[in-house]
Amino acid sequence: MSLPFYVAPEQQMKDRAEFARKGISRGRSVVVLRYRDGIAFVAENPSHTLHKVSEIYDRIGFAAVGRYNEFENLRIAGIQYADLRGYSYDRRDVTGRGLANQYAQQLGAAFSSGIDKPFEVELSVAELGQTADQDQIFRIGFDGTIFDEPGFTVIGGAAETLHAAIGKSFAADADLGDAVKLASAGFSDGVALEVAVLDRTRTQVRTFRRVGTVELNQLLGNH
Secondary structure, eight states: OOOOOOOOHHHHHHHHHHHHHHHHHTSOOEEEEEETTEEEEEEEOOOSSSOSEEEEETTEEEEEEEOHHHHHHHHHHHHHHHHHHHHHSOGGGOOHHHHHHHHHHHHHHHHHHSSSOOOOEEEEEEEOOSSGGGOEEEEEOTTSOEEEESSEEEESTTHHHHHHHHHTTOOTTOOHHHHHHHHHTTSOTTOOEEEEEEETTOOSSOOEEEOOHHHHHHHHTOO
16 A cells, blocks of 8 residues: 655645746736726736736725636625625725735635645735725735735736836825826737726715726826
8 A cells, every 4th residue: 555645735735836926927917006086907908808907895996816717706796795894884894904904814714724726816906095094905816815005916826027117206196197107117019908007086985997998098198
């Protein structure tokens, strides 16, 4: 009778992390950043139907990179969590921090279980505050690690390079056009953009809106 193959726990965790990183590195990047009137989501996305940026709740947006089917399931779970909490308690009890913690627990449990494969996704959750200093941006890693990002964050394959480049010129009081230009400056030439915002100037309860092609071309100075 042969003995089962033994893998040290430390090596197993390294292998799982490497597996997840490889999957995420193949995904095109998303930048989430504050601007003068809210929070912008700027993604490299050639698809017009498979969104990487979505609304979760009134003042909360979601962005993801990696395996589409995995982060789409997480997006739906986030909406269900937010709807249930808002219905059971109060809409004000639905927060970006609470949602980010839910995602962190789910991703962390999958990563450390050793049974199923880890999620090949990286997420960002942003909440629009009543004032600019109350805005919150969170980044959640494949292993459930959660980071509170004060001004902007980048997720995806080229995250480190883009983060360094954006950090040199980032300004939270920039207008939307400058924010989109800064976020997309490091993207591949000619790549299609998916852009959405949490807009503090909107009078509706729901602050999320997508930026259409015409508006995007105006923001980028394209004619």
